[in-house]
Amino acid sequence: MRYISTRGEAPALGFEDVLLTGLAPDGGLYVPETLPHFSLEEIRSWRGLPYTELAFNIMYPFVEEAIPEADFRQMLDETYSVFAHKAVAPLVQLDTNEWVMELFRGPTLAFKDFALQLLGRLLDYVLEKRGQHAVILGATSGDTGSAAIEGCRQCEHVDIFILHPYERVSEVQRRQMTTVQGDNIHNIAVRGNFDDCQRMVKESFSDQSFLEGKARLAAVNSINWARIMAQIVYYFHASLALGGPDRSMAFSVPTGNFGDIFAGYLAQKMGLPVSQLVIATNRNDILHRFMSGNKYEQHTLEHTLSPSMDIMVSSNFERLLFDLHGRDGQAVKELLENAAKGPVSIADYRWKRARKLFDSAAVDDAMTCATIREVYQQNEYLLDPHTAIGVRAARTCRRDEQIPMITLGTAHPAKFPDAIAESGLAVKPDLPAHMAELFERKERYTVLDNDRDGVQSFIAKHWKNA
Template identity: 45%
Template sequence: MRYISTRGGIEPISFKQAVMMGLARDGGLLLPERLPSIDRTKLESWRNLPYQYLAREVLELFIDDIDRLDLEVLVENSYASFRHPQVTPIRKVGDLFILELFHGPTLAFKDVALQLLGNLFEYQLKESGSFMNIIGATSGDTGSAAIYGVRGKKGINIFILHPHGRTSRIQALQMTTVLDENVFNIAIRGTFDDGQAIVKELFGDLEFKDQYHLGAINSINWARVLAQVVYYVYAYIKLWRNGMDSVDFSVPTGNFGDIFAGYVAKHLLPEGCINRLILATNENDILSRFVNQGDYSKSTVRPTFSPSMDIQIASNFERYLYYLRGEDPEQVRRDMETFARDGRLDFSGLRDQVARDFVSRRVSEEETIETIADVHREHGYLLDPHTAVGVRAARELGGERPVVCLATAHPAKFGDAVKKAIGTEPELPPPLADLESRESRCEILDADTEKVRNFIREHALRG
């Protein structure tokens, strides 16, 4: 399997090269030359596999340059720290199925991908005898999951940018209380989009990128998306074993990465297994406007109870755009240049095509809190606000098929939202219980690329 850029400016590369490159050198995002698919016979052979074994089978469809036994060890090590034996279990809650993705070390779905990516980085650096400096921006959960994925690993320093004062208190503490020598937290005076723009600008400086061996942990790294494909397949098989041949998925998303993994899974499985992908956004609704109106345009980021979705430029949208544009990299490049210049793209003429892939619902702050309260009262199950966005969209847009709602974080990470909904804060699980008492370390900087660049220069690993 070879990997190409959405903008067509690089020669095809291997999976291992794609992992280390992160953002393509032409500014595009990496994708496999073709999306693999399986038949019913192969699906039947996966029917009873535990999560780790299924993960290896799915990953091998996209990876041909890592030994099978090595890949098996990487997968086993990546999910050994998860607190549930099924890694991503499913719970029946009323008429919906909740896919719990928060049983990893930081209690967020990002652990599923970033535990694997951290081990992939370590594996390849050991193989090459090299080093890397990871740079990433987070709206909340990616940062802590990335930090926990690489903390203490030799040959890696990690620099995480988060918007100062715009994450939940627990999200910030999960990052800043990790004091390993290779971990550097930077709180920028701005939004997630400001941080992501800085990261992309640094990766676009090829001399700087090469000198400091920059690596990407945001969902611009293809390995992140690939790891997430697995839990869609796992969830489908679990329901299929119980007589459900076709299912819908409801996905709360701001950056388009998680739902793009669902798009890949839909194409991977036999036709009809995954029927609809319900794209749920909060009031930062660039993606809902794209699906429902063909309007992909930047707006002001509004702080919400679901801060990990407080995004107005979706980093993974370009991957879907590649397929929407008929796999035409020149058109994608022109589109992204137009968006960078004008801050908007008009896809109103492609709405029918988009509707074959997604339906979407924007969920307000009031609806988010109301949904947490309703589900808790009716079923005794507690949702975090991001998951509540997905559940609300599923209740509005779900049809006759079973709907799987992705639960992207543990509710205890968002105590303020939960308290507003049910009157009390959730009990903190052990990984969060003593965060407030831990020592914290963080650098606060303006949202200025040169200031961040200089900080990285000062603390980066060098050859």
């Protein structure tokens, strides 16, 4: 399988190079040249499989030219053995045909573990094979950083630098990153917002001269195709658990960077019957404004009770735009260049094609808290603020009560005690046993100004072989 750039000017690459490259040299994101497609009969035959077996069936076509079958199976077994629930992604029922898929049973209590536990193993495998060393550079709005550090901390062939917006992630999220010890782990708190961090990462990938050719950058953000690949699996998992593929499913996805919901879009293209994908956003609602009114326009980023979604520039949205424009890279490039200058729209027929599958809703902090309170009072089930946004959006946008609606539960409520408290519930969610001493552990991070050159200088000075 070959991978091409959404901007059409970079050479096609194999899986190993895509894994290590992250952002394409033309500034685009890599996508498969063709997608595997599974028949209903084949999908039906997967009912009852353990999660790792299902993951192998869905993902192996993307990597088979680079990784022997036995090695990939071992990676998957290791990846999902660290999850705290045997089902890996258990489903919890809220109401008739309404479900939450718990994606927070991994070591850092967030859905990012599904991809990043695997990504760390993939990176170490390929770097060992090539005799190379990589500098991982990523930006986080809260959960990616801790999941990346946990997934890569034992990798022998990487140094990892994670940028997070200073004082704009929850305390639990910050401590999950900054209390992990290791000479190859570096946390940088940037005096800015997530979009500032993400922009530095993209610019650094475009020009890596600050490393003087001594190392290459590798991406852990969802610009890395391997992240998207791993997230496709749990859409199939949920469907098969609830009667698929003989009945269609609807999914509501709390999203900021569009990666998780794009994985659902790919699952549908690969043959899974999906009738509706709901884009659930907070006040930073650029995706909702586009999907509801065909207007893509950046506003000022706001700080909310759902910090992992405090994103205005949704990187993975470019992958959807690429498909909506008939995979015309030049058209995508021109559209995004114009979007950097002001509001843009796409051709009406392209937008209407997207609306056949996608709906959207924006949920403010007050409604987020009301939803946390409402679901707890109805079910004694505690939602984190991001999942609460997903549940509210699902209930707002649901097209057909007969079709199961599955909200992706993206994080454990213990990561966001302030939101739980603001909801008015006299409930304090406890951290799981393996994190019980989190607030007693020593933190280690560096605060830097919102300055790309300063951040790059810090990285060049502190990676292992500098």
